[in-house]
Amino acid sequence: YLAKSGGGGIARYHAEHDRARLHRLELADDLRAAVDAAQLYLNYQPVIDLRTGDVDHVEALCRWQHPRRGNVSAQTFIDIAEQAGLIGDLTRHVLVLAHQQSQAWRSAGLHVPIAVNISATTLHDAELLQAAYDWHHSDPPAGPLEIEVTESAVMTHPALAIEQLQRLTNLGVRVSIDDFGTGYSSLAHLRDMPVHAVKIDRSFLVGTHQDPSVEHPAERSVEHGGQHPGDRRRQRDHALVESIIQLGHTLDLTVIAEGVENAQTAQRLRELGCDEAQGFHFGRPQLAQQLTAALRPLRAEPTPPA
Ligand code: C2E
Ligand code: MG
Ligand code: MG
Ligand code: MG
Numbered sequence: 001y002l003a004k005s006g007g008g009g010i011a012r013y014h015a016e017h018d019r020a021r022l023h024r025l026e027l028a029d030d031l032r033a034a035v036d037a038a039q040l041y042l043n044y045q046p047v048i049d050l051r052t053g054d055v056d057h058v059e060a061l062c063r064w065q066h067p068r069r070g071n072v073s074a075q076t077f078i079d080i081a082e083q084a085g086l087i088g089d090l091t092r093h094v095l096v097l098a099h100q101q102s103q104a105w106r107s108a109g110l111h112v113p114i115a116v117n118i119s120a121t122t123l124h125d126a127e128l129l130q131a132a133y134d135w136h137h138s139d140p141p142a143g144p145l146e147i148e149v150t151e152s153a154v155m156t157h158p159a160l161a162i163e164q165l166q167r168l169t170n171l172g173v174r175v176s177i178d179d180f181g182t183g184y185s186s187l188a189h190l191r192d193m194p195v196h197a198v199k200i201d202r203s204f205l206v207g208t209h210q211d212p213s214v215e216h217p218a219e220r221s222v223e224h225g226g227q228h229p230g231d232r233r234r235q236r237d238h239a240l241v242e243s244i245i246q247l248g249h250t251l252d253l254t255v256i257a258e259g260v261e262n263a264q265t266a267q268r269l270r271e272l273g274c275d276e277a278q279g280f281h282f283g284r285p286q287l288a289q290q291l292t293a294a295l296r297p298l299r300a301e302p303t304p305p306a
Pocket of ligand 4: 179201202258
């Protein structure tokens with residue numbers, strides 16, 4: 001591969017590698033400062049109950065507005081935070097911001113559980129237990145806290161994860177398994193996990209954005225006996241989504257689909273009995289103020305008669 005790239009391929013590879021490394025080191029320094037400088041803030045994305053259309057809860061998603069580079073993607077700076085040992089500080093900051101927002105919504109008479117993403121590295125911190133306790137014992141009071149942990153985070157040390165999730169559950173925290181289907185879940189461990197929901201990873205939904213039973217003339221190709229490889233992929237993804245929903249229900253879990261981008265996918269998920277969904281079709285991650293307007297008519301406590 002390097003030989004094929006020709007003229008100074010290896011030298012260029014090393015130069016690029018060094019540049020990328022330097023770039024990441026710079027970003028890590030900037031991120032360290034960002035936590036203090038209020039460059040980190042939260043977006044909230046609604047998760048919809050597919051039966052009622054109401055907002056069930058919102059997911060808090062961290063954003064970084066870098067002073068010179070603009071918005072850095074969450075996946076990028078979360079990875080850097082983990083490698084640079086900054087994820088603890090970042091998570092603490094996210095929990096403070098989400099808790100303040102939860103108090104504000106609660107004070108406004110809105111019932112909005114907030115789900116916060118927790119990395120494998122911080123799941124086992126005693127500090128997380130303290131934060132969960134404080135969240136539910138604050139004045140003014142906050143709404144419910146939920147956490148999302150990835151399948152790989154809990155399946156690496158399942159016995160330890162089960163213990164820690166049990167402690168969190170005892171503190172009133174609901175737990176979802178994020179990016180479900182991308183890790184290697186042991187069914188026995190999954191059965192014993194004190195979790196209330198699984199979130200089907202977005203990658204499975206991408207293929208279901210088009211109906212597998214409908215032909216896509218533009219994509220048809222004769223070499224594959226009239227069936228495009230994309231069609232087979234879609235059929236498989238569709239069957240996988242159906243299986244995951246059934247598996248989740250067998251384990252008495254709420255099943256949430258992420259990455260739902262259009263009405264057709266939402267309708268198909270409804271038909272398959274999926275409980276909740278999240279995606280651009282229902283609402284993008286946005287600032288709390290923007291979301292509050294959408295929550296008010298749905299979630300406001302009834303006004304007492306005058
Ligand atoms: P995630 O927890 O699986 O979050 C869902 C991601 O999918 C979000 O990306 C969201 O913006 C995106 N998304 C939602 N609906 C759609 C859709 O319909 N189409 C498409 N294409 N994308 C959709 P985001 O905000 O960039 O976050 C990426 C990942 O970064 C998250 O994946 C999560 O693993 C991590 N992350 C974000 N905030 C935090 C945080 O505060 N703490 C930790 N530990 N991780 C975080
Ligand atoms: Mg998540
Ligand atoms: Mg997810
Ligand atoms: Mg995901």
